[in-house]
Amino acid sequence: MYRRQDIDLSNMNSIDGADVAKHNSTKSCWIVLDSNVYNVTSFLQKHPGGAAIILKQAGTDATKEFEKYHPLDYVNDLPAGSLLGPIDPNTLGKLSKQKAPVSNTKSSEELPHISLCVSCPDFKRAAKVVLPRKSYVYASTSANTGLSLQTNLADWGRINFRPRVMRNVGDVDTRRSIFGHPAMYPFYIAPMGTLGAIHAGAEPEMVRGAVRKGTHMIVSTASTKSPKDIMQSYVDEQKRLDNKSPTRLFYQYYMPVDRKKAIELIRIVKECGYQGLWITVDTPLLGKRTLDRVLQAEEALAVGVEEETTAEWETGGENEFAPAMGGRAVAGQLSPYTTWEDLEWIRKNWDGPIVLKGIQCAEDAKLAQQYGVDGILLSNHGGRQLHTAPSALMTLCEIRTYCPEIIGKIEIFVDGGLRDGSDVLKALCLGATAVGVGRPFMYALGAYGTKGVERCVEVLAEELSIGMRLLGVTALDQLKPEMVNATRLLNEMWRPESFRSRL
Ligand SMILES: Cc1cc2nc3c(=O)[nH]c(=O)nc-3n(C[C@H](O)[C@H](O)[C@H](O)COP(=O)(O)O)c2cc1C
Structure with missing residues (x-):
């Protein structure tokens, strides 16, 4: 090097x-x-x-x-x-001319007016119209046959509310803090890499939308722009708004294999002023992103390479966008060697909150608390990693059943498949601090830039406040487990003899 x-x-x-x-x-x-x-x-x-x-x-x-x-x-x-x-x-x-991208055509449909986006799925439809196929595949792909993603989406609908009526719900307060930082809403923008492939403005374009709307955002290690440039875009937007936005930026950390690089990255993140380190732990290697593989094969065939081995990037460790987006010219970004013991040196180098992103069972949730992390994010990476992984809601139900004592002791976040503001309420009823939303923001960014991000916040916020009123609450701390019926998920829960049910 x-x-x-x-x-x-x-x-x-x-x-x-x-x-x-x-x-x-x-x-x-x-x-x-x-x-x-x-x-x-x-x-x-x-x-x-x-x-x-x-x-x-x-x-x-x-x-x-x-x-x-x-x-x-x-x-x-x-x-x-x-x-x-x-x-x-x-x-x-005299240089060669760029070759036209292979089967990367955009749709011939017209981009719908932004006011026609009234719910999250509308952003997906809009993005499909404007994004090159390669970018759309990157955003929408999931692991193997897609079952993890489908379960994420479906499980929100398998929990029903138990609303209370005749309560004065004239005014509602939707604010929620993450590690003491208040935000306007209990949802934040999940970390997603390579936003430059989705919109020319890349991460700063997303940041501006978050700041304008007062939502927190987690910045990905696999971002197109550097952590410093992204933070600068945040500072600039805050300045424009007289520092009135409650938005804070947190940093999602893919642990580089090389320890020196790993510590150096933490130093940079600290110096930039990110408010927390969200360590992604569900990616010892990249999952099998099926649609990416097809695209990759098509591109290889188009330049006369018959069959490409994938072994290199599987063992070398890579990041989120590797197969679809051309990958980063850096090997060793994901570490298959990470263990719980690594938390010790990370803690020595980082004094702010630490969240483990990608916890998928009650045992690991409990372990995380014992290892002294400040928060856990129940997530299966938007269904992009393990085939038939549990949805975050299922994991949350497991925690309520097997280790409810951790709820309230550490902050618990949930992400995956969330497409409606009222679903945020279900997670909060069951003990989540806040919820991450991924693809809807990515699609909104791709279709409309910052305005789309703002619109997406508005859509979720409206659904959230309508949901609160119809559920009979005026503040988020009034949400309780008895306000949802999670029987269907609980009935399907894995219940080994050795586990004592506390429900
Ligand atoms: C296109 C895309 C890129 C992602 N990149 C990252 C990443 O760089 N780091 C990470 O920890 N998670 C990444 N994720 C996972 C998200 O943080 C989050 O867990 C997931 O998107 C939530 O599911 P949802 O998209 O259904 O809302 C990515 C997800 C998508 C869709």
Whole structure:
């Protein structure tokens, strides 16, 4: 590995665009990134997203495409010796032309007016109209046959309310705090990587919507922009609003395999001012994202690569968007070696709240509390990791049954499949502090940018406050387990002899 900043470019001869254009195959593949020429031939087979995605850029200036997915300084992680020298700026016209994306066509339908988005599924329909197929697949894909995602969506409908009537519900208060930071609502924007593939404004575009509406947001390690740039967009938007927004940014942490890098990332996150570390623990490796695989195969075939091995990115560890989006040029982003003991050194390096994201059973929830974390997020990663994983609601029911003593001691969050503000209430009745919403915000961002994010908050907020009134509560702390009927989920719960039911 080399650091580009350590290399004196002035000692290197500039390279003619026509020369770059000749290196456009698996045998020799050069690309231009940020005005410099890189020989990425040896990296092709190591690329987490497959060789095809790079080959499509062979002999061209790939900067724009690269920046959609990664901060530009990620070129530092290309293998040593890749940097060949600066491109001669007068010869840019001689570079190869970008190849048209394969089966990446947008729909011929027109984008619906934003006011036609009155519930979360409307954002999905709108996004499908505007997003290139590749971006839409990235957002919508799920693991294996899709059952985990389907269960997430279905389980919200398997719990019913037990509303109370004739209570004065003239005014409702929807505010909820996360680790002492009040937000306007008990839902926040879940961490999602590579927002640059969804909207040109990437994470800052999402941040502005969150700040304007007073919702908290968790920023992904796999973001297109750097943690510093994203925080700057937050600070700028806050300034514009005279620092009146209660929104806070938290950081989702994919633990790099290399301990030094892992600690350095925590240092950066701290320095930027993120309010909490949400460590994702359900990704020792990337799940099988089925639609991504199909797209990846199509792209490989289009550049003449018959069958790509996926072993490299599976064992090397990668991040969220690897197969669909071309992957990050950094191996070792996900660590299959993580254990509970890692919490010790993390705690030494991070003094704010720690949340474990991706807890999927009562035993791990209890362990997390014993290891002293401040919160847990019950999640199966939006159905993108383990096939037939439990929904967060099912896990919450397990916790109520087998270790209810942790409720109230640590903050419990829930995400996955939430598409209606009133469903937030169900999670809160059962003991959740707040709920994360993922894809609806991603689709809203893709279709309408910041305005879409704001609209999505409004849609959920309206459903939430209507739901509160119809349920007979005026503040979120009035929500109780007896306000829902969760019998259907409880009847399906795993009840081994060794577990004593406390329900
Ligand atoms: C496109 C996409 C990208 C995601 N990227 C990340 C990520 O970088 N880190 C992470 O911890 N979770 C990631 N997630 C999972 C979300 O944080 C969250 O758990 C999930 O989206 C919630 O389900 P929902 O989309 O059905 O609301 C991603 C989810 C999606 C849909």
